[in-house]
Amino acid sequence: MTGIRNNLSWRCATVIAPLVLCGCERAPSFDVFGSFFPAWLLCSALAVSLTVLVRWLSFRLRIALAPPILIYPSLGAFFAFALWLTLFR
Secondary structure: OHHHHHHHHHHHHHHHHHHHHHHHOOOOEEEEOOEEEEHHHHHHHHHHHHHHHHHHHHHHOOOOOOOHHHHHHHHHHHHHHHHHHHHOO
16 A cells, blocks of 8 residues: 555655756846845845835835835835836746
């Protein structure tokens, strides 16, 4: 009985593995001074910078953002996803 389960799990793994790994065939990366960096790293760094800018502008214009623990991570994620879609579609 265990031989049949093992054989079935092996067949399922050989069918599912290529489907799962097909997303790894082309990782968007860019060249910075001769070394390649992943695109998500650029998007997250720019998102943090834009979030800090929004925070500075909200303090400068005296706009009270309700729960900052939810607002700033949400803004960071929004900027990261928006930059990813616009730059690396």
